[in-house]
Amino acid sequence: MAESFDESPSESNNSARSFEQRVHELLSQHPHFRGRACNFKYEYREDLLIVRGCVPSFYLKQILQTVLKDVDGVTHIDNQVDVISSFGVSSVRGITR
Numbered sequence: 001m002a003e004s005f006d007e008s009p010s011e012s013n014n015s016a017r018s019f020e021q022r023v024h025e026l027l028s029q030h031p032h033f034r035g036r037a038c039n040f041k042y043e044y045r046e047d048l049l050i051v052r053g054c055v056p057s058f059y060l061k062q063i064l065q066t067v068l069k070d071v072d073g074v075t076h077i078d079n080q081v082d083v084i085s086s087f088g089v090s091s092v093r094g095i096t097r
Helices: 009-029 058-068
Strands: 040-045 048-055 076-083
Touching: 009 040, 009 058, 048 058, 058 076
Parallel strands: 048 076
Antiparallel strands: 040 048
């Protein structure tokens, strides 16, 4: 007997894409991220939102997470946003010296 799923893979991809667009629009309207929302990539799986990109301060990284935690359907956030600062403090991954 075949298993039944609520959504086909293409419907699931479309709903994830739609969700990512809503998140992008939300950030586009936020005063701290207006004009910067395109700097982020979003991946949504069930109740987990993965965010990647970069910001110039840890403050903005925290504001970003605070804004996204109120999005319907998001229970968990994996904030992989890097802080890149011209003042020497950063969180960039993978740098070896």
